[in-house]
Amino acid sequence: MTESPKNTESPKNTESPKNTETPKSTGPLARYRDSRKERIDALAQLSARDRSAEPVQVTTGAGGTGPATPDHLTVTESGAIQEAPGVSLWASAWRRLRRNPVFIVGAVITAVFVVVAVFAPWLAPKDPTIGYLIDEVRPQTNPVPGPQPGFPLGADDRGRDLLSRLIVGSRQTLIVGVLATLGGFVGGLILGTLAGAFGGWVDSFVMRLVDVMLSIPSLILALSISALASEPSQWTLIIAIGVVQIPIFARLLRGSLLAQRSSDHVLAARALGIRRGPIIFRHMLPNALAPVIVQATLMLAVAIIDAAALSFLGLGNPDQRIPEWGQMLGQSRQFFYSHPQLAIYPAICIIIVALGFTLMGESTREALDPRSRR
Amino acid sequence: MLRFIVRRMVQLIGVVLVLSLLLFFWLRSLPGGPINALLGDRATPEQQEQLEQLLGLDQPLYVQYLRYMGRALQGEFGSSSSVIPGTDAFDVFLSRFPATIELAFFSVTLAIITAIPLGYFAARRRGRAVDNISIVASLVGIAVPVFFLAFLLKYYFSVKLGWLPVSGRQANLGCTRVTNFFILDGLLTREFDCSVSAVKHLILPSIALASIPFAVVFRITRASVLDVLHEDYVRTAEAKGLTARVIRGRHVLRNAMLPVLTIVGLQVGALLAGAVLTETVFSFPGIGEALALSFSARDYAVLQILILMSAVVFVVVNLVVDILYAVVDPRVRTS
């Protein structure tokens, strides 16, 4: 690893060596100075480090009453017993989120989207694949039939009901987003755990690979990957977007694990002679996952937008029997100036859903960040 | 400091080498391949074999790679088949790059001058209406696909209102080319209408592209200012009775800008990705549009160079940002 020097304290003066070790280096600077791609690392550490630095005023009693086994307890410097951050963190975050209008709006949008996607075939008034209004389509004079009874949003350029296509399209959009993010998440989990848990040359090797991947703009990387297939399909789309997410998840998880590795409860576990495997999987990973899971919510939104961008560039799923919002938006390109509604409706759907995931993810991240409680 | 720069340069060379290797194998595993692209689908097997021999494609891969690198060292990167047919791929990059620099520079500037004040303002009024509205606005900025925003802007301001040009980089005014930075060229040759035309062509693409860095810079500024406002040294400054202006400039913003600087560097990648979409919508002749073109035309020589160079640009810009950072932050400078 070629990180910039971590310890920026100059040992010029030795009057008080203890104080030059800066125990309280939580400023934004300390977090960001280390260098460039560390935004993700910083994010990860943010949750872990500040958690351990949380004041211990209100925790007495919690240790005794909670269903906590000695495994989940940490003894802080002052001797107070604290519940494991993994438990109290989510619980306290939930208490704060319940009243947060931003989170509620995001959660409602997401819930509606998922429900529509699941029940899409029953909710859609018409079959999205049949060109009901194909007779009205005149390539020269009327390429896109407008709204009319039974077709509240009109039809597309092949006479198919636009509303039904939007409703059914939600399902495919959800599938693409979830599968791509899941792929990125799992890939990042494997790489990040290897790097963060073992350190040493494994870490160096994995992180070099991640750095190279991160230095290529994400969309260009996705384009390159989807170009590997002879024909674009739903799967090339999902794989391309998923692979692009791997380095982001890997870096985030690694940072989060590193912060965990030096945290008090892991040090305590190591001091007790617990073997490496159990420490990684029982003590480090569960706590390190919190920021990664939040990031996954945000990445879902990115995946949906990226899918639209790839479709726009002609690398989406060409199979129009399975409508998808990004595909609909991408294929409306030629009608944009004459019939913008073909693009605007799917675009609005994408924006609202991406906004829903983002609002939910952002507010959860803020709620998990103890500093925001001030 | 010098050691730091040298180390980063070595790192840059490493990235370039690894990436060129990856790109080389990636290209060879693409479906179709250059033979198909050159001859089309109806070529006979004999014709294909002939061409393979001619291009050295029948050799083992590592030989091909070494040959490619050897030619690259002499400045030959293979000729473009479609973007600018017959031109060397690297010259394609060079001819397209200034346009993208102009676009990226305008976008980043636009994003910074709007996002930083707004981020500061939102942080000072945390939890109030201004804060919430600007947060939601920045999140909408993230949720809107860039190419859709570009389309909307183009549809409304160019097609419907006709205020600004629909596409391209400059109107056909017969301008003299000096540096290929059209605005600069216009100023140098005193052909001011050329500069004006170039600026007009930049406005809409810049706004569309700026939506990406705007959202990020706004949110980092806000978070960073919030962090700094809670720092003990700001309380010390308050305890000294300093004026609000001095506290804001010297104590809050000077510290809060450090993470923002890093983030701006990291945005280069996102900007290049956004440029592919924005430039395509506006037919703006930069490397983004060239990338999209070479992808659909499978112009591999150009693709290889463009992808490699965008990674190099990313690494170089971040190196510059790190050096700048050291200039601004004494803790990095003196260690």
Added chain:
Amino acid sequence: MAYSSTRPVADRDRPLLSVEDLTVTFGRQGEEPFRAVDGVSFTVRPGQTVGLVGESGCGKSVTSLAIMGLLPKRGNTVGGRVDFEGTDLLSLGDAELRNRRGKDLAMVFQDPLSSLNPVVPVGLQVTEVLERHRGMSRKAAMPVAADLLSRVGIPDPNRRVKDYPHQMSGGMRQRALVAIALACAPRLLIADEPTTALDVTIQAQILALLKELVEETGTALIMITHDLGVVAGLCDEVNVLYGGRIVERGPRHPIFREPRHPYTNGLLDSIPRLDTVGERLTPIPGSVADNLPWDHACAFAPRCSQPVEICTQTTPDLVTNGDRALRCHNPVEVPR
């Protein structure tokens, strides 16, 4: 020496600062309001050193921030009076308060590392106070700043003014903060745990420095600490705080010799002593979180070594007796 006490020392009997019934309530919307400081009153005479002692969470730091007007405006309600040389600081507007902070009353904070701006040279952090309150130019202020740094014991001050905080040790940073606080020769200095973050040897140096400077310039000092050792060496008068209220007050020696409140007694018992070999330390059980509400009980009762029934039923009042005051139903009788 650029300036020692050029101002005539004011009438020693008239209080410089008198805090009357200071109350600070925290509470954001939707949260249970929390009274961090609950009717605290005390006075500081010119040149006097007064200690505010208690565990973390007892309200001592909040008291000092309220006096300085440094509490965040949102979510805090401050009541009572803070009379400084005849003006109620709590009634002052933001601009007027800014004119007095750093000039008439100054403060030194706990953590010397985070209390200095990391990206501004130390010299400028000293001169900016002089520029602000004495109207000096930066050029004129720089030698004065170097002089101040040398006064607080920083060697080679002309070079040090160009240093950034991270180039100094913890002790030096705290010295620099003291220099900043004393730059305009304030009449009141508030030191909020100024030595907690430092090594023991440095702690003693900083305390000695504070004592010396305070005596030299006639500045009154409010010393906020949880460390009775600091109080013993420095303070003329001690206020012991518990749960946001003063539970005992008195001059230094009597308080140490015969503490009346079980809490003060407990604090003294939990200090390790070198002269009694083999004796076990007696900690105070529990923590500040175990408090009872003051409205109808003694907050300290659950942790008290000698509670009686009335302690959990009636609020004890602060009863003044000569120069001592006590808030307890069942005071400690045995002299130590």
